[in-house]
Amino acid sequence: MSWLNWFSPGKLFNLYADRTVRCVHCAGPFVVPGAAQVLTCPNCYKRVRVDDVVVTGSQIHGRVETCGSVVIRRGGRFQVEVLKAGMGLLVEGEVRTAHAAAPMVVMGPAAVWHGDLQTAKLDLHPLARITGGRFRVRPDRMKAAPGGAP
Numbered sequence: 789m790s791w792l793n794w795f796s797p798g799k800l801f802n803l804y805a806d807r808t809v810r811c812v813h814c815a816g817p818f819v820v821p822g823a824a825q826v827l828t829c830p831n832c833y834k835r836v837r838v839d840d841v842v843v844t845g846s847q848i849h850g851r852v853e854t855c856g857s858v859v860i861r862r863g864g865r866f867q868v869e870v871l872k873a874g875m876g877l878l879v880e881g882e883v884r885t886a887h888a889a890a891p892m893v894v895m896g897p898a899a900v901w902h903g904d905l906q907t908a909k910l911d912l913h914p915l916a917r918i919t920g921g922r923f924r925v926r927p928d929r930m931k932a933a934p935g936g937a938p
């Protein structure tokens with residue numbers, strides 16, 4: 789199964805299916821009901837956000853941390869000081885951030901990225917534009933990613 793499948797709209801919007809998320813604090817995986825938004829992580833007992841965040845239009849936030857996925861749709865503009873996505877980050881629009889972290893990051897052909905990024909796996913479309921920021925890609929941290937290393 790391609791790991792891109794996590795980002796399929798069917799999964800993102802199926803509110804009734806249980807799904808696995810990964811804690812933004814301890815990286816521990818746990819299963820949550822699809823409709824859950826905030827839960828206590830069973831691994832580190834911190835209160836964490838677990839919903840998937842989908843950005844359309846223009847949004848400005850100080851800090852967004854979720855154990856789920858964050859998707860910036862094409863045409864979306866996301867200005868966020870700190871961005872953490874426990875499952876992954878899909879960028880089809882524009883992101884401006886001071887610091888972002890996710891186990892895997894996909895940037896599509898219309899993506900525009902500005903800011904620091906820390907990830908274990910980066911899938912960068914040739915047409916994606918990086919306008920600034922430091923990237924740290926550490927494949928060894930792939931173990932913390934859903935599906936795991938082979």
Ligand SMILES: [Zn+2]
Nearest residue numbers: 811814829832
């Ligand atoms: Zn945790």
